[in-house]
Amino acid sequence: MKIRRTISRAIGLMQSLVGGLAIFLAFLCYYNVFDVQVMLGFSIENVELYMLVFIIFGLFSIISGLFLFYEQ
């Protein structure tokens, strides 16, 4: 069980970090920081849709990751 808990913590932490980065990327895209829209080839008219997808994915990953991180 100790090994499982260690793996769960590590994967949970990674998943939460991925979620946080996805939300961060959403805001980078929306405000076009560092010209991210051009760098990733996102069309300006669809930026809000990308933002929505990234934020939902990010929130989901953070919550799922926290479930694993705090596994009893």
Add this chain to the structure above:
Amino acid sequence: MPQPHLKRELGLLRTTMLGIGGTLSAGNFVIIGHAVGLVGYSIVPVVLICGIISLLTMLSYCELSAAIPKAGGEYTFVKVAYGGFISFVTGWFEWLSNMFYAALSSIGFAYVVSYIFPQINLPLTAVIIVILFTFINVRGMKETGTAETVITAFVLAILGTYILSGWSYTKEISISLPSSPIGLIGIFAATAYLFELYLGAEAVAAAQAEIKNPRKNIPRAIILSAIVLIALYTSIVYIAVKVVPPEVLSQQSSPIAFAADQLMGPLGGVLVTIGLAIAGLAATNEAIMAQSRVLYAMSRDGYLPKELSKIHKRFCTPYVAVVAGSVFILILTATGFINFVVYAVNLGFIVGFTIVNFSVMKLRKDAPYLERQFKTPLYPLTPIAGIATSVFLLAFIEPSVLILGLELSIIALLVYYVRMIGYARIRIAFGGISLGLGGFIVFLTYLMRNGNISLSSVSSEIATIVLYALLFVGVVQILAGVLNVTAPSRD
């Protein structure tokens, strides 16, 4: 030993003042400038139309308040009508909207005061106001109601002076709906934008547990508030465009104070600024009170932690709910995200108004035995018109705000299911979604690797980085999914 409970201390006058005071936010008099820019002289009928649209739903509030005299407002009505997730979502949006409204009012207050004292720190001033009214709300309804009555009476006296001066102004204007600079779309956009003007009066329903003879006093207070507000706002904007041309008015940061300055001299401008600043205080007070009562009701019903429904032994107020909500309000206020706050307020209330109108119709059908001392006139046309106009206004809200609404709904869904169904089942659900997402991302990576999906618009280095990042994310999601699905149960 009897449990502490909320006291019924507010009569008709103070309840009506609560409704008017909650609506007269300082921010409302600032956003009029932008709307004037959209529709020109047609601002007068637009404000009138907004009032009538609001009144349609207020009649539904009257019927439900008279039939279901319990604290919680919309949330309680919808709980009786639908129960379950719909009532939770209504309460959730009502709570969020009131918190956003409190933040908006306090920030609006700071902006208005800066007209006279430009050297003040705006976020700090707004934060101090929130702390002050949190303390007043913890102290008790008597203090809250008295403060609200005094503040509202003072503001009405100042605005009354402005209106009386304006009616004696001799210049005449011609008002017709098609005079909008950008046509009918501009009229609709301004109506959706100014919908916020009349928000706040419905908060009377949230304070039912503290109002004397609520079955009679609440419907009367809501209708009285609505009529006074329609007359007040229409007169204010009529006089503003009568005194100052719309193209000049729309450029002002505080358009009504500017109009008063032109009409009554510098003293008039200062007087109206003081009035609007005080209105900001009243609206902040009202919104803090309303959010705490919704939080209290949701906690009482088990949707949120029980600590939030604790009543103070000495002051008989839901002090934990007051303080908890105020913490969020303080954070919002300190950030100063005013646009985010305005959009969230409008969307939340439009959603709430729509569900309230549906609740009236459902209860008429499912619970005809309910004692209704007030009935919505012209039923079912009135609630149907309320729903139609609310849904129509949604079409003119900015898409980014609708996305925000969707995100808040998803969070509400998560909170509801985490509270209502077992921890293990939630984890299995999350695990399943993780597996699906991970599988999809890995498949996407495979297609990109084989050139079925091309990243032609980006450089090859960036495409390689994206490919490996996606693969990593996909693998993490699959592993997390497996671990969550196979997690040991602790239910």
